[in-house]
Amino acid sequence: MVYERFQQPSHGFRDLLGQYLIGEKPKGILETEEMLRVGAGLTGIGELSLHPDGSLHLQPPAQGGEFFLCLGDWQTVRSELESASGLWKGAALLCAAAGLAVLLHALCRAYRRSRPKQQQEDKEPDGEEAGDRAPEDSCVVCLSQPRECVLLGCGHICCCFRCFQALPTRLCPICRGPIDRVVPLYQA
Structure with a gap:
């Protein structure tokens, strides 16, 4: 081991509240650095560049690709990346x-x-056919459609189904009595 440092965190109110809710309270951060042993295998995936002095250097790719350094071989890195990509x-x-x-x-x-x-x-009939209908058979609300439903509770036959659905309150447009239910009217 070459370097070891323990750093205690400074906690704010939000951090303390989060730690209380989660149930974990970190003691601090331990930073360690270790050196590779001489002759240890290391796999680097990145961009090789030739410096003017003739030495090769491995660096992150210029196009912004990822740079890897690991102790395993390249097949291990590849399988880990493929499994992560499969998950995504x-x-x-x-x-x-x-x-x-x-x-x-x-x-x-x-x-x-x-x-x-x-x-x-x-x-619904066309506008021409609606004009042929007698006014006493027309809906009292829109005056263009035939009367199509019986309002039970008061028994009035006064409106078409569309106007019944558009009523803001379930009250008869004629007598203002409550509407218990509606029955369709079939006229021959």
Whole structure:
């Protein structure tokens, strides 16, 4: 061992609170340096450069790649990096699958919400046909659609289903009585 130094940390309030919540209180940081024995094998992965004096130096790559120094051989370093990359690939695939599931769920919900509206619009007569209807058969709210539902509680047949859904309170538009439930009306 060439160098050893123990450094006690200075704790702030936030550090003390975090240590209390986690349940671990570090005593300090121990820094040690050791020398390699003569003849020990060392693997370096980086960029070799030739200096003017004719010596070779291993340095970090100029393009910003990673620089490795380890006691194992290059195959050990490679297998460790491949296992780490496999972990990251798996995490990326898991996140992509979760994102796709959320997107599909949102699209399905939007489709389910728009489908009844589309069916209701398809069921509605054109504007020309609505003009042929007698005014006493028209919805009292929008005056353009036929009366389509019976409001139980008071028994009035006064509005179309779209206007019933748009009512801010569940009160009859004619008598202001409470609406218990709604039954569709089929006219021949």
